[in-house]
Amino acid sequence: MSNKNNNNRILKVAIPVALIDCFDYSAVDNLPKNPIGCRVLVPFNNRQLIAVVIATSSTSKYKDTLKPIIKFLDDSPFFSSDLLKLSKWANDYYAYFYGMTLNQIMPGFYRQGKDESQLWQTIYYVNKTTKTLPAKAHKMQQVLNLISQNPTTGISHNNLIQNIKSCTAILKKLKEQNFIKSDACLPVIQKSKITDFAKKLNPEQQVIYDNIQQDLNNFTVHLIDGITGSGKTEIYLQLIDKILQQQKQVLILVPEIGLTPQLVQRFSSRFATEIITMHSGLNQTIRATGYLQTKQNKAKIIIGTRSAIWCQFKNLGMIIVDEEHDSSFKQQSKFLYHARDLSVVIAKNNNIPIILGSATSSMESYLNCQSKKYNYHLLKTRATKTLPPRVTISALNNLKLYEGFASSTLTKICEHLRQNNQVLIYINRRGFAPKYMCFECGEIKTCRHCSATMTYHKAINRLRCHFCNALADIKDICEKCGSHNIGVVGLGSEKIDNVINDSYPAYKSVRVDRDTTANKGQLEQKLNQITTGDCKILIGTQMLAKGHHFPKLSLVVIMDADRGLFGTDFRSIEHMSQEIIQVAGRSGREGKQGEVLIQTMQPKNQIWDQLFGSSYFDLIYSYIKIRTQHSLPPITSQILIRAKSKNAKFADNFLEIFKNNIPHDLKQQIRILGPAPAPMEKIANLYRFNLVILCHKNISLASFKKWVLHYMANNKYAKKLSWSIDVDAVNS
Template identity: 30%
Template sequence: MFYYEIYLPINILKEFYYCSPLEIPEGVRVLVSFNRKDMIGICGTRFESAPEKDIRYKQIIEVLDQQPLIDSQLMSLAKWMGEYYYCSTGTACFAMLPAWLIPDIQAEVRWVADDIPEKYKELANAFSEGQAQKVSELRKKLKGKPVLQWVEKATEEGYLELNRKLSPKDKPKTVNYIHIIDKTVDPNSLPSKQKEALQLIYAKSKEEFPLAEISRDVSYSVVHALERKGIISIFPRKIEREFFRFETSGLKKVVTLNEEQERAIQEILQHKGHFQVHLLYGITGSGKTEVYIPIIRSYIQEGKGVIFLIPEIALTPQMVERFQAEFGDILAISHSQLSDRQRLEQWQRIAKGECRLVIGARSAIFSPMPNLGLIIVDEEHEQSYKQENNPRYNGRDVAVMRGKISDAQVILGSATPSLESWYNQKKGKYLLHCLNSRPLDIKLPQVQIVSLCEDYSQQMFSDELISAISFRLERKEQVILFQNRRGFSSYMQCLKCGELIKCPNCDISMYYHRDREEMQCHYCGNTYPSPRKCPQCGSYSFVYGSPGTQKVEQTLRILFPQARILRLDSDSARQQDIYKIMFRRMKDKEVDILLGTQMISKGLDFPEVTLVGIVNADISLNIPDFRAAERTFQLCTQVAGRSGRADKEGEVIIQTYNPRHYAIIYASKQDFPGFAEEELSHRRHLYYPPYYRLARILFQSADNNLLQEEMDELSQKVKNLLNTFPQGEIFLLGPVPAPFTKMKNLYRWHLIIKGRTTQSIKKAINTVLNEYKISSTIHYTIDIDPTTLM
């Protein structure tokens, strides 16, 4: 009998052991019984004898795979993640696998083939003719047989039809089609708009086609009028969802590299073949992508694999377009718009070695890439690399660790590196490569800081910004405006009694969305109709808070009625393919002013954009978080870099109430080294990262009184914790109420731990959890290296 540690998808920090007479490889899926339920786990370390002699071990019920799904390198990474991020190894393992590889034991299956292969005879005989069976029922009928393995293989081979719960993206898409009924109608006999529509329809030279093919040129009401006249019919049709890709011309871009780019490529390739982290710092528009491509090509030519991480695939269409044109079929794309089935197909292609390059968001770091040689993390400073639920990992840091485990090179690229990465290169852990100029002698845009303090009219746009926009519109050039707040306004307050419309779940002011006439909480998503009168005193007079993108858009349409304006934020992004639409319309010069949140702050390279306006640079500066200045600098610098990226001179106008703040001043100069030096001096004195490591324990409970009692008791106990460390080794802040004291009907307190080393952080957390027992009614989460303390 062999004994195995099994990693389960539950976040309990302890080991679970099972036995089996079989020799099972590490990294395969197994079926076990846990807490009276059958559960899929990942097989871990094997033991020749029982880990503890006096315990009766449950047997592994079924082995699902012959070969490991998680190889030894990824298994090492999962174990490191479990230890470092305080999550179970099982949680880390299952974060690496597509959801489609987790069998649904309660799903129904039906035998649909006419023939029965010998290998599936027992399985087929368990079905009543034409009847569906639950997988759990089949397992009862075929005890001791590898039922889950059979079901999975037979479904792949088309013998079984599996009816499992599908995510919305896996369900067929319903599309309206046009069917031409009467081709004899003379378009000239119809009103002008119907005439144009019918000519377009006849020009299609096919009797049925998707309505979307003509929707850009014809309104639905006109098409509907043709249907009422019996010329056409409109009907819905279910179609399989297409694999989401950006359109590409397929033509490789011819690029002439400058001296700095050539030097960076040579210096990085000198370390080819073994682990080394490189920090590629280049000002906005300096051509970091042109450095990446020849390095990637060099690795692919040697048969090695490359993983390329970007913060959000949908926000960087130009990057994807470029890579598709450059590398074609060997490129796999991993992103949020893929269905579960498509994720599985991409995962399998990567595992088989059919794709040598993967481009995707943070979870792409877990791609089963054989012979991995290079990992690139573009815009490495981005907060979106941090996973906010279990396992709470940072994609950039996991990339560095995977590079170390796989002996692969790692490149971190940014125009505004995180201070942690900048500090690591100063300490010699990372190698620095600088791109300080734009190719073809393209100059950085001129930046003007406009103080809003002297403008008592409280108008949204300064005279300078209005004048600059008008000038660009006259010259038929494009403008990007940045306002990092969505909705119409940040709050709605009664003028008579002062009542603030708050979220009942979160005790936070709700945002007003005028387009939907809704109040929405941007933390729990709760919505309800905006009130016509104050719920407290009945008054009809309200005052509105700081403007969001909807209010900015409304004002723009009043000031510039002839301008073609496109708004891009997470509200408008609900429209399907909005990123592709924006990209195409900006390229085709169908948009004069692009307005948006941080979605437009990176990855956009439009030669006709000659003005960038930052409507209010202080939104991120006033957040009660030690990273506020760093985020403000990064956002302002990144947005400013969208201007003047071709031969036309660019301009940036930054509107602010803090014109003398160092983050604003350094951003206006695109001076990252100067900002980093000043910000690091503040961090050093306050014992914040990168000089100290940070951890946060967040305590939550529906009972505020119980939580406060427990936190008061914990507060007394943790004072003794400091005495167990050398002076200055750790600092404790709290426990205190979190800045958002109530969220999703849970009250929140947190304890912040600053530690000089990872080991001291770990010792402090273990002491809090082991020695100071927290009530079972209080839920706690541990966040290592948190990106926000809100």
Template identity: 35%
Template sequence: MATDGGGKPAILRLAVPVPLRRLFDYLPPQGSDSAQLLPGQRFWVPFGGRKLVAVLEDIVSESPLAELKPALEQIDVTPLFDRQSRAFLHWAADYYQAPVGELYAAALPAALRKGKLADHWAEQWLELTTEGKGLPESALARAPKQQALLQLLLRDGRQSRPHLKTLGHSATAIRALLDRSLAQWTAGPTAPPPLSTDKGAAGAAPPRLNEEQRQVLDAIPADRFTVSLLEGTTGSGKTEVYLRLMERVLADGRQALLLVPEIGLTPQTLRRIAARFPGRSIAALHSGLAEGERARAWLSAAADQADIVIGTRSAIFTPLHKLGTVIVDEEHDGSFKQQDGVRYSARDLAVVLGRNAGVPVLLGSATPSLESLHNALNGRYQHLRLRHRAGDARPPQIHIVPTLGQQLEEGFAPQVLRHVGETLARGEQALVFINRRGFAPTLACDDCGWLADCPHCSSKLTLHRRQRQLRCHHCDYRRPLVDSCPQCHSRSLSALGAGTERSEALLTHRFASYPVIRVDRDTTASKQALDKLLAPARAGEPCLLLGTQMLAKGHHLPRVTLVVIQDADGGLFSADFRAPERTGQLLEQVAGRAGRGELAGRVLVQSRYPEHPLLQLLLEKGYGAFARQLLRDRAVAQLPPLRAMALVRAECEEAKWAEEFLGEARRQLEALAPPSPQLQYLGPVPALLERKSGRFRFYVQITAEKRGALQALLARLCQWAEGNRNRRLRWAVDMDAQELS
């Protein structure tokens, strides 16, 4: 039996992926060697009749339990997580009141989470031995092929077998170095594959920085922790600042981590980075990759083989031993907040990761979140600004188009359609923004008033005419399109409202000579679909782009000179206090797609309420003034970011059980910390989407003046909740909640 250094039996303290906020003790697998047991390794363990993959946290000599089960099998020889990575995951678990075992599960790619061996993707690498490293490049002059191989290994380090073959180094030369004990084969993760770049882009000289960009870059320290908020108007060259910061980090032999909000942004960002850094290894990490691809990329990054790691929110957990900077692009985007499971914020964790590693963190956005802006205005973050568009690009002209009383054609005002036609006739591109998928938001009976409701959610079914389906966009319930009313059997059915599919039909008919490119989740479901869809627009062909918020993020389309926002009013009257902020960000981001090249841009904003004060403030004075007004409003209402906020959520098939659980949870909270000006409670109240996937959802909202006091209170609540709940009920703590739905 494995023992610790004092001869006592070794006990493994493991993080198991279950919803319990503690570690679990096991005996080592039978026949294991204590010298081979290291924190950060994975083990197969039995748990409640299941077989789970757990991560070793510690090796101890005593356990509070009298009887322990042995772990079934040790999976790894080399730990996947080092001390710093484990400490980071524990910090996240404590902050978000989450089980640390579930944090490890979130950190691992699916293939490794399922227990597949890390060396399943191992590759053979040729590297010099100590003796070989001591030779000068002029050695082996009498054997030119061996000398060339030696020089390569001395200059560029270890090389993979496929890469050696690509470079033309023969098996005979390799064998000669091996026979002389000058080189050896070692196993390691596969390096990220070479990335393709736009033709002619690779090796191109970077553009010259303007004065604003130079000042921003000079203000970011190279060798210590700082958090900088880069507030740059759309088209101001924020990406060029990111690239220059990466360049500085790579020159010091360190790694750069870039987080992006959407999978769809990854291909274009990868191309640009690959063009700027030819020969550098770049690992992409996002859910659109196959299991093997993602595992290889994760392992290569953790083995220090990837110079640049680019990924969506879960990439924040990748172990990077030579981290030099963390960059979060579009830091305001809600996609950085996980909305189920462990409800973490990758943007906020980026700050913690940078602090732990002692490296600069850069948060970039044209429309900063109120949280980041508040920190910048209070001096916690360095506030950097790019006020002008790069090059000769000018800000677009913005005009409101009132729609009340107008005869609209499928949601479009006549003058808007006229401007679209004129733009296309000039050989330019137009972009139409509609934040609703499908043909219409719902189907209704004209005779009895029946509406197509989802049987599992508190929502309407969206009509998708092309697939002849009614579909719920919350639970993905689908049913065939009906020809008559299920209630009164009338055939007088109307599609209410307009979605992207309906608008596409109109625009394709009105502008038949030009391609209409629809961009939403229905048209971009396959891998690389968004990149392919936007190819004609990037080529500069006159076309009409139509889509949801996927079009609003990060795309540089210099031939787009007209942007149409079909409905600007959606978030101005929501019950969610964050809705005006999101509306302002979305409108500003969409408007920023216009006039990014040499051609002037125009934005037409359709609104039923053109005199709304927030809309007027946004369009007349810009996002900065708009955001500061929202901060003043939040201060009066005592809401985030001026106060810390958490939601205790519960959901169940029986609404009363969820309400009763949360009612008792609130009583427990108030017994520990009664309501006061510093600590306030609300609820239980129904979520904005009260029923989803057949489960009723409620929450209790807690706002506190001091975050530490709130954290301590939530930790006590979790202890109570784990031992006091109906097994058919799910509950969760959502720290820094972003959604009330």
């Protein structure tokens, strides 16, 4: 609908470029009734860019030189006022350029200038008619019969061609002869049949459910701190049921794509409602369709990874963030937002409850509970009344190992397999071996583009860099000393898979890592093999560490458990603790008590007593004391300024000059560390340097962030390298 008499003919437009200011353009004649939030095509320098109208005005100081927009891409706002408000707040907090922020949170389908009509599908219905088809028109009758089986809902063109190939011409004839009619609409979300029902909550679960249920119509933040297998998901399900009864939508965030299949299966068996998934593994058309289905209130339960927070909800009633501690909720490129933290903002803006759940809750959430910003709920026992798994620390010192396994470990695996149970061998490193080394001079093959060692992949018989994906051929001679005494060192999931297949040929195994789940459907297939018990031995990386429920799994073996003990990041020990507790929790979730075996060269390290001799609550507070002593996040606020360049000295000098240019009044509020090389100094031919900014939590960094953004946008040297501002960084 046009609005030709609108006096606000100047459009304030956010363009996806690294500039702070928005740009003024003059409007075209067919101005939509409400242009704010609409996508527009605009001329910018020598390009045409898709931008977003964020305001209108009747005047502009550039009025005489304004360019007109080329055209509106929407008849009504693409971005709602609520989403514009949220994105602006997030843009300012995470210090980014608004036009680029809006561009990044827009699904890729819409970034190409496409409109929602391209997502519609054709639905065919049978027309009431007394006519009959000719006796020999067998295929036409076959198509007509198939359409007749769905008199109310009709049948989509895609479903028809899946059942009857080459039927497009027949459909055209049937329509011309008035046997059928067609309509265009969004794909219908299929509802599943209920096969699972609410379980009786134990006393601990019931108390938590009752407390949260009282707040279903208000903004509250609830942290459910429950050990693995304590029944957090059952509480989620019963609360979701209450929200659905109010005809509202629910958003469930998970950290990784790998957790969505099991959740979808469980939710689909409980609720006969419209459930969709939103994650990067879906193609652009499916994601755009889900985005629109959510916007139109056709999707009631949305299960997704971090980008799902940018969906536009018609009637959002509750948000659940599962595994809230996971660093995957933090975006690591371009607009560096944290989905968990923004979910709290969304809940507050919508006056709805949000539930954060984890067996290894984050320090940030614990501190928010301590300050009474969040409500704390503890689940200390497993829902099935099964005892937590028995933990054995297996010292590898002075032992002769078989391909990384102690003989006692191999015996223990055999015991569990003979009892018809499943065993998980956990190693958080894919590939066959992490190093290719000369045993004469000690030279280790590194990537020529990165500071990383190259990993040997036996399936392709080549070395691969896990940072830039570069490949290198295997050579039987050392490039440094000429020795032929050269080979692989260490363990990866691919090697473990080979060892297990050789050691236990009678038992079927499955390996789950990025290499074996790269193709569509592979992850779901492997998870199904595990759940049904078809595979007895599981070999996996962190993709299997959290969130999964494998009823027949009784033993977890953790290989290379010491890896996180000596990390360069101050968060290393926290992340290692979370990883081990999570993967240990996959054992013995139903029936009898499970077992965890940890292979280590550091059996006397106090970390093992802290992990399994006390509660995670006590462990995390011991870490908080250390952070407090050294004024490290989350006790303090942190901003990480990164610079990347092909010239290491240029990146280092750039940050040094930047540091020296920080105004005196802003310097007084902060502590500056660096610049210094990043822990992984070089990736993809770019040298990486960091400058760390720390300050007290009570001090607002808004002025400093604004200054940094202006400095970067206007500094000529900033255009000669890659830089980023990472607010509340989780990785170095």
